[in-house]
Amino acid sequence: MVGELGLGCMGMTGAYGSPADWDEAASIEVIRRAMDLGVTMIDTAELYGPWVNEKLVGKAIAGRRDEVTIATKTGLVSVDPELGLNHVDCRPMHIKLAVDASLYRLGVDVIDLYYLHRPDPTVPIAESVGAMAELVQAGKVRHIGVSEYSVQQLEQAVAVHPIVAVQSEMSLWTRDALAGVLPWCEANDAAFVPFSPLGRGFLTGTVATTFDARDMRSRHPRFQPEARDANDLIVARIRTVAERLGASPAQVAIAWTLAQGAQVIPIPGTKRLKYLEENLAAADLVLSADDLAELDDLPEAVGHRSNMPQFLGAR
Template sequence: MQTRTLGKGTATAPAPRVSALGLGCMGMSDFYGTRDDAESIATIRHALDRGLNLLDTADMYGPHTNEVLVGQAIRGRREQAFIATKFGILRDPADPTVRGISGRPEYVRAACDASLKRLGIDTIDLYYQHRVDPNVPIEDTVGAMAGLVAAGKVRYLGLSEASGATLERACKVHPIAALQSEFSLWTRDPQTNGMLDACRRHGVSLVAYSPLGRGFLTGAIRSPDDFAADDYRRTSPRFQGENFARNLRLVEQVRVLAADKGCSPAQLALAWVLAQGDDVLAIPGTRHRSRLDENLGALDVQLSAAELATIDAVFPPDVAAGTRYPGAGMQLVNA
């Protein structure tokens, strides 16, 4: 398994080495249709068998049930797993589609204790603020997170979808190991909005979620009818109407480029993300062992400078049609 350093570490907490490809566990419990807990647990354990140790979850996935699932999967194998989870997005129990945001220090502490209990572990390896709370200074939130490190409940801190300016402020309070953001061939925002530059100024790793374009870049999705009735992608602007048709043409370009390279479209897309720097990691999600093995095959795909230039010409920034999230969701990214 190829590994990469996460962040720059400190004198008391050296930077850890984690698998270059992690496993996004969200879809095992929520948002992508029917659950299969047995196969999901088998997939997580297969990932550990293959040397993949970076497992990504969050308290809002389920909500809450994904952390429980991950905890079940790593039972008896804790030392093999590097657990990343997140706090900060609140879902209404009566209507889980309703979202709230909290970065209040007292909430940070309570959320951490709840996640530890659900995961069945004593320490969270990487604890992210899932979205920046516009009503709470980042200094207050990260200060509370730093308190969790001092208490031994968390090892390293991260932010998700924070702007470069917010990251700068956070790093003055406590070292930030990772900044998570959507990053892929059709979402190149971190390269254009200053996020990746800020990460590199402060020795922060970029962890790319949805590096396969929410499954679209694999070529497996050919029609909106391929989504289950409760699949949240049905509400995503990129998967609707003319946007879907335009983006499908991009997927065809991925297929052609992958065929020329002798790999699958998913492997090409992941190899491109990993080629953006040794400080970039990716956490593609899957519920199936076969897909996990396919994704890990991306580690064997080496892209030359000429090949990267060809891919960049086909996928310039902002090439995708439609925004990443509906309306209000876009107000919470790069915050």
């Protein structure tokens, strides 16, 4: 059992902003404040940083380990952090080595929720999930999750070992999961953990128009000038609902994800205390049937939802 909202830590050590924004002490303060406010799931990955994000989380939870569920991931490996280039590696050998490294960086004896970060087209799902199951048997991992798996891939995974959580992108401008993956989670008693419920910051209505070269949004299709004008219309309509409710656009966006089902546990991320508290307050925002209908009627975003290139060849 975890709280209604988790905390995504990816942006604390890269991905968004510039190196000048990456402040370890401030991020540790955010994580600890989140715990004070009732957040009980902290989300990280070996990829983030890469590697340093898990160390950051480990420092933040030191002395408070029993208060949180730690979720981390393996299977997506950084090739070039500057360009955001990665390759998928879900070979059993990599998984078995990676878990020990994550345990060390986090400073914990067991990982509560261990995800396969992406499906690996070069490795049978049964082999990857089988290796994860061995980690459960060895006492290194408590539960297994997967990220960005299709329904067909989920069926292959759950045939090997119970899958307790499925992580994928979902927000008011990314609603693909509503058609298949979310209903699968409902039917299989699995949590659905949407990342980027704020559309990588876009849905807050406060995101910059230009980005540092190391900010992944500088290359993201939906943030390019040709797409941005159209996508700004989505934010304008979210803001209309927010003003009517006396809330912020961010709170409306998060409340919408929560309204998609009791098993939905969004993990908005932030590096700043004021945004942390604003985001967590979304759990108390009640959207009426009319509000939800208005939000459901928003147009689709212009541009592909991901800019994550991957090398799938030789490792």
